[in-house]
Amino acid sequence: MNPLDHAEFRRQGHMVIDFLADYYQNINNYPVRSEVNPGYLVERLPDCAPLLPESIERILKDVDNDIIPGITHWQSPNFFAYFASSGSTASFLGEMLMNGFNIVGFNWLSSPAATELEMVVMNWLSKLLQLPRSFSFSNDGDGGGVLLGTTCEAIICTLLAAKEKMLDKIGRTNTEKLVVYCSDQTHVSLQKAAKIVGIKPENVRKVLTTKSTNFKLTPESLNEVIKRDVEAGLIPIYLCATVGTTSTTTVDPLAPLCELSSKYNMWVHVDAAYAGSACICPEFRHFLDGVEGASSFSFNAHKWLLTNLACCCLWVKDKSALTKPLSTNSEYLTNKATESGQVVDYKDWQIALTRRFQALKLWMVLRSYGVTGLRAFIRNHVKMAKNFEGLVTMDSRFEIVVPRYFSVVCFRVSPCSININEHHGKNYEANEFNHKLLESINATGLIYMTHSVVGGVYFIRFSVGATLTEDRHVQLAWELVQDKATSLLGTQTPKTASYSKLPEQIGSML
């Protein structure tokens, strides 16, 4: 047995490429959301590992029969749930190379190309996003970027940096006084990260947002909370501002938030997990205005930049603040290159020591599609979401719950369509109705959308982001939404609100 025999690798590798190409070709045949019941697979599979080797042919048959029915098809063009994971051929090939080389890139020496390609790609992306030069690797600066798995890791690393920096200054017995800020729309990663790094749970301030500002975090409300804390003898250390919140893709105003935070010497992290990708287009870049006042910035290329899971890009202005608490020294890793101070050892930029050759996939994405291709990809998704929004607006039974920023439309059947007067706090019925509507749509298996709730209002999120989605999929999705609403409401579907009837002015806005 040679488990890396090149002839067998070649034979089996070609088989799996064909298997996956067929999968993409036939992806429309599957219900988007898996329809299995809890326990389906546990019941089907044997309860111990096979004693003898089995053939790849047999295993692939089992993937077809046992695994695929239990998959929710995130790569389906009809996947409009959560935020999509936009895979691509280039990224897939990058993963193949990474897994083929299978190096462990903890420091420069362990595979110099892994470290240096990551530095290069992070500088490329930083330029593409027009991040301030202070976030890039340069001969005269302290900035730099690193590839992590997820935003949660980015927050843990930067929060730890902020915490240690402050404790170094004020003394280590003050941990209990440290306070972290976000809004009620910030991703739960922040709370999880705060718990992990030992910030008191009651010192995580989720500042209230309201419909009147589209659920943005306002500097006024933040200032109020900070002032109260400072008066109580507490110490603000960290703000997580969001560009593209998870529920509604709202954008917090970075410039005034950074300005306010600087008065308190706070670390500001900008989490642009989803919407960061859009900011490679000049017309969306203004959402990052003010980022020059932040301490760190991250976005997930695996959400909307054609990069397979997992790929979180993090930049910091002060790399030594980041690496100080994360650095380790082991005798068995000492080497001349590290001692020379000429190289970056990425093990000190992240939680784990082990790391893969992550930069390959991003490098291949950037080269295979080019800046123009990536921008076209983003713009096409935004255009499709805009179309969907136009259709919702034209059907008077529906309403837009929060204005669309990027490629997510937040909508619902309006309370008056179901004869509910919401002004008397009767959200419950409207929420129940829209919940039922969403379930009836998803149960068809034709498309998959998910929901959220803001300000007590339940709504449906139509999130465009899957790589294969085209106009016709959006059109069919909308027709399905209308049909199901019609069934539930017992009314007629208005004839005006169909894709072909999109008025000129919407067409020209695209």
Next chain:
Amino acid sequence: MNPLDHAEFRRQGHMVIDFLADYYQNINNYPVRSEVNPGYLVERLPDCAPLLPESIERILKDVDNDIIPGITHWQSPNFFAYFASSGSTASFLGEMLMNGFNIVGFNWLSSPAATELEMVVMNWLSKLLQLPRSFSFSNDGDGGGVLLGTTCEAIICTLLAAKEKMLDKIGRTNTEKLVVYCSDQTHVSLQKAAKIVGIKPENVRKVLTTKSTNFKLTPESLNEVIKRDVEAGLIPIYLCATVGTTSTTTVDPLAPLCELSSKYNMWVHVDAAYAGSACICPEFRHFLDGVEGASSFSFNAHKWLLTNLACCCLWVKDKSALTKPLSTNSEYLTNKATESGQVVDYKDWQIALTRRFQALKLWMVLRSYGVTGLRAFIRNHVKMAKNFEGLVTMDSRFEIVVPRYFSVVCFRVSPCSININEHHGKNYEANEFNHKLLESINATGLIYMTHSVVGGVYFIRFSVGATLTEDRHVQLAWELVQDKATSLLGTQTPKTASYSKLPEQIGSML
């Protein structure tokens, strides 16, 4: 542009399979350790991303010209450094499927197969390792396993569980009193994890080990340290015991360490990152004796179980202790399956929320090679290390520094061979000599080994673990070691200590 066009995916996928099959076929042509200088790649590449798309043909040419020279070839049969990363075809194919489906498996609903296959595979592995049933998923127990990336994550998650469990009991103001234990041979992950979860750095006890016990952590020395802490009013919460330490692969005695720790109600984590894989062979299983007294156990399948990076397997006895501090709730993730309590949501078993379909690759490894194939793989590596050890023993210029347990041989040119009397604390010269020897060997590019230091003694680690390594590679490696030692010592290479001269009794021990 359709970045997931199935025809283009097929064409380019086949190209990269061939590229990698060629790479494995020609892997002996490359120097094992990369020979580039710091900055080599940064200087070669343009300083911004290309505006227009580039072809896969051009990109692969650049991988050949620019990337491969900067790779240290961890998959080379002549890679004997660190601990190897033993990739395999089956695991590579599993990664391909995972990346092809590209699902985000934060909870059961988001892709039921991802969660359930992971549960199944973790139970399979648990049986294979003969872990106590309390570590497995079962209808009547609280145990279970999860796939993480690295040991550092496993330690963070379990240490957080131990910390929160204790603070729940004794009150949250006692964080400063919590103490964590390990030995001076424990992997630095523990210190890093402790820093991350907010254990006071001065409360991490690295208990001294000595040559007299082969650098094992003894219950006597641990007890002494704990007693002193308890008398000082501190609170012991966590012990990390190691099966197969990084420097010498020593095994801490689990049974007495667990017994001692239970007296203090401490959480014991067993880190078997490297050697855990060997314990699937009945003859090595005794190294895990006593694990039934531990609270959690982890090993890295990416080190020595034919699984590509990164794959750390973690089991816990008390899953609710683990998930309590790691759980989050978001409105947009609420779903019936979670509410029913019938499913596992793995986002609450790890640091991040995002996760991939990790179980696919382990499942494919277990099925493709079977239990017999995996055991044969491990045994073959141990046999080759045993042979190498035999050869070292037969050449009187060398000595074994710490007895071999598994597939790592710790050796050096002995001080008396270089006319140094080490008993007067003159390690320095012997260390320098062996350092020079190692460098002269690695500089040939023919093989790659690394070093460590225990008890002040610098030694060379001959670590067998690469998938492609065969007897002939070990033989050539030994001949190279002898040649270089001869050059540096100015002595003759003894004729007896060659592979073909391995005496019968060693042969029969294999």
